[in-house]
Amino acid sequence: MLVDDWKMCVILSFSIPRNLSELQLINPDHIQCIDGIRVLSVCYAIFGFSVLFAMNNIDNALQAMDMISKFYAQIINSAALAADSFFVLSGFLVCYLFLNRAQLHNALDPMHWVLFYIRRAIRLVPVYVVLLGFVALLFKHVGDGPLWTGSIPSFSSQLGCESSWWTNLLFINNFFGQENPVCLFFVFSFLKKYDFISSTFQCMGWAWFLAVEVQLYILSPLLLLLYHYSPRVALAATSLLMISFAVLHASKQLVFLLKFIQIYLLLFLRLEKLDAYVKNVFVKPYSHCCSYLVGIALGYFIYKMKNKPYKFSKRTRKVLWIVSLLFNATTVFGIYDYAKGSVCSAMRWSSTAKGLYACLSRLSWPITIAMIIMLCLNSKNCFVNRWLSMRMWKPLSRLSYCAALIHPMITATLLLTLRESFHVTICNVIYNAVSVTCITYLVALVVYLCLEAPLGKLRIDILSYDNLADSFTLKI
Numbered sequence: 001m002l003v004d005d006w007k008m009c010v011i012l013s014f015s016i017p018r019n020l021s022e023l024q025l026i027n028p029d030h031i032q033c034i035d036g037i038r039v040l041s042v043c044y045a046i047f048g049f050s051v052l053f054a055m056n057n058i059d060n061a062l063q064a065m066d067m068i069s070k071f072y073a074q075i076i077n078s079a080a081l082a083a084d085s086f087f088v089l090s091g092f093l094v095c096y097l098f099l100n101r102a103q104l105h106n107a108l109d110p111m112h113w114v115l116f117y118i119r120r121a122i123r124l125v126p127v128y129v130v131l132l133g134f135v136a137l138l139f140k141h142v143g144d145g146p147l148w149t150g151s152i153p154s155f156s157s158q159l160g161c162e163s164s165w166w167t168n169l170l171f172i173n174n175f176f177g178q179e180n181p182v183c184l185f186f187v188f189s190f191l192k193k194y195d196f197i198s199s200t201f202q203c204m205g206w207a208w209f210l211a212v213e214v215q216l217y218i219l220s221p222l223l224l225l226l227y228h229y230s231p232r233v234a235l236a237a238t239s240l241l242m243i244s245f246a247v248l249h250a251s252k253q254l255v256f257l258l259k260f261i262q263i264y265l266l267l268f269l270r271l272e273k274l275d276a277y278v279k280n281v282f283v284k285p286y287s288h289c290c291s292y293l294v295g296i297a298l299g300y301f302i303y304k305m306k307n308k309p310y311k312f313s314k315r316t317r318k319v320l321w322i323v324s325l326l327f328n329a330t331t332v333f334g335i336y337d338y339a340k341g342s343v344c345s346a347m348r349w350s351s352t353a354k355g356l357y358a359c360l361s362r363l364s365w366p367i368t369i370a371m372i373i374m375l376c377l378n379s380k381n382c383f384v385n386r387w388l389s390m391r392m393w394k395p396l397s398r399l400s401y402c403a404a405l406i407h408p409m410i411t412a413t414l415l416l417t418l419r420e421s422f423h424v425t426i427c428n429v430i431y432n433a434v435s436v437t438c439i440t441y442l443v444a445l446v447v448y449l450c451l452e453a454p455l456g457k458l459r460i461d462i463l464s465y466d467n468l469a470d471s472f473t474l475k476i
Contacts, residue, residue: 001231003459006216008457009457010458011454012457013453013454013457013458014450014454015398016422016450017419019448019449019453019454019457020449022450022457023394023395023398023449023453023454024391024394024395024396024418025394026391028318031096031295031302031373031377032173032388032393033373033376033377033384033389034089034093034110034374034388034397035372035388035389035393035394035396035397036387036388036389036390036393036397037085037089037369037372037373037388038085038089038368038393038397038400039095039351039393039396039397039400040085041082041085041086041089042396042400042403042404042459043405043437044079044082044085045082045083045407045441046081046403046407046411046433046436046437047076047079047433047437048076048079048080049079049206049407049408049411050411050415050429050432050436051076051429051432051433052079052407052433053080053371053403053411053412053423054415054424054429055424056078056415057147057415057418057421057422058421058423058424059420059421059422059423060423060424063424064424064462067424069425071333071336074109074332074333074335074336075332077335078331078332078333078335081331081332081361083209083288083364084288084290084291084362085291085364085365085369086211086213086294086370086404087212087216087291087292088207088218088291088292088294088298088366088370089293089369090217090292090293091216091291091292091293091296091299091371092295092298092299092302092373092458093295093299094217094220094224094295094296094299095223095224095227095295095297095298095299095300095303096109096299096300096302096303097299097344098116098224098299099227099228099299099300099303100303101185102228107225107228107229108225111223111432116221117218120214120217121458122128122455122456122458123402123455124210124214124451125169126145126215126451126455127401127402127447127451127452127455128168128207128210128405130163131171131405131406131446131447132168132169132203132207133205134148135161135203135409136161136162136165136203136204139409140309141414142409143416143417144417144421145179145417145418146419147415147416147417147418148417149182149192149329149363157251159389160294161204164176164202164203165203167203168178168203168204168207168211171210171214171215171414172215173202173203173205173207173208173211174208174212174283174284174285175211175284176202185300189245193364205403206408207363207405208282208283209404209407210467211283212283212284212285212288216285216289216292217286220292220296222294222408223237223238224291224296224325227300227433229294231300234300235297235300238293238296238297238448241289242289242290242291242293242294242363245286245287245290245293245362246290246359246360247359247365248286248361248415249281249286249287249290249358249359249362250355250356250358250359250362251355252280252281252284252286252287253277253281253354253355253358254354254355255356260367264433274276281301284440290362290363290366291365291366294363294366294369294370294392295366295369295370295442297370297408298373298374301374302374302377302418303375305377305378307404310378311378311379312375312378312379317375317379317382318373320375321384321473324368324372324375327364327365327367327368327371328364328365328368330364331361331364331365331368334357334361338353338354338357350400371394376388376389381387382409398448399441399445399448402443402444402447402448403440403444406438406439406440406443406447407436410436410439410440410443411436414432414434414436414439
């Protein structure tokens with residue numbers, strides 16, 4: 001690639017009209033159904049977070065507590081599961097794309113793995129850094145009011161950003177600012193002793209999912225190479241790891257929370273334990289390894305189906321759809337009796353039941369998502385696949401990364417600038433969630449057009465495997 005061509009490539013990559021038109025382009029080789037799943041998962045996460053955040057300042061706590069025990073409210077109580085949908089999709093795409101590239105290039109080529117990490121860094125870091133700087137320096141000036149003045153320093157964690165911003169850039173922020181993990185105990189103690197990091201505040205705490213995703217991505221080549229060279233061993237190792245991490249998650253959850261299953265129930269039942277659960281269990285990579293591993297295994301199976309097409313019979317598809325829907329419904333609504341037990345002590349679960357649910361839910365939800373993707377690809381004319389593959393999902397799917405990082409700020413701005421407490425009703429909850437979602441995607445569109453899309457275009461044009469030799473000879 002010549003220097004003049006490279007400069008023109010940089011200039012054109014920041015063209016807003018071109019980026020806006022490419023936002024709607026559809027790659028025929030792209031797996032379309034994951035766009036719908038990704039967007040719905042983002043909306044589910046936004047819905048859950050907006051409800052969780054609103055509960056910090058409400059004027060009808062008793063009615064809200066009664067609401068969470070209703071059957072339909074288990075959709076809210078289980079909203080934290082949306083995070084695992086992202087890890088399934090991430091693991092799936094990492095494995096599927098790797099196996100396709102391994103057909104064309106030597107999987108052991110060091111340059112292949114250099115690009116494996118560089119591409120990911122360019123994909124994630126620039127947008128993250130800009131939003132991190134905005135949160136640390138400017139976000140406090142966005143709103144005002146009695147709630148805003150007292151809450152924003154803690155929410156955006158400006159104090160934490162001053163001392164621990166570098167943990168975000170290294171994607172280890174889900175370990176720092178928490179209880180000291182054993183593997184980082186000595187480093188953490190040294191940094192804390194000399195005031196290099198605050199153990200109380202965490203900068204942009206909602207970005208934990210990004211840290212977990214990067215940590216799992218860094219370790220993924222160990223399994224990817226195994227899938228490439230010895231698939232049977234890889235599948236056995238994946239199964240063993242999934243069971244191990246599911247049991248580990250259940251044991252950790254029981255140790256830290258004892259009588260708790262889902263985040264939203266804790267708002268009223270064990271409020272003092274919410275912080276402990278989030279810091280020690282929910283934001284740790286081992287709590288989401290099962291989802292990532294399911295995604296990697298799915299990527300392998302879809303890759304094999306692509307090279308050796310296999311169609312399920314109509315009866316088999318019906319059975320698998322029923323099983324996947326039952327798994328999904330059981331995971332989401334299976335805590336109904338437990339939620340009722342928050343009001344009626346006679347219906348409280350035993351420790352065994354809580355541990356069993358915590359363990360199985362780590363497996364059932366990601367397996368359900370994987371089954372839906374596989375069934376959609378196996379029968380592309382089915383209603384679900386046609387709906388999830390609609391063109392309307394494509395632009396929203398491309399905005400998902402920005403939306404996931406931005407929506408907590410939008411939620412805080414809308415709720416903390418109120419002059420009165422939030423009144424919990426179904427209508428108010430839905431209205432608030434829809435408002436946050438719409439504004440989030442509008443802001444995400446601006447960030448995408450001005451930053452994410454240009455850098456993504458450069459990543460594709462300059463860091464392609466074929467242009468690598470020219471990339472190292474550029475003279476700027």
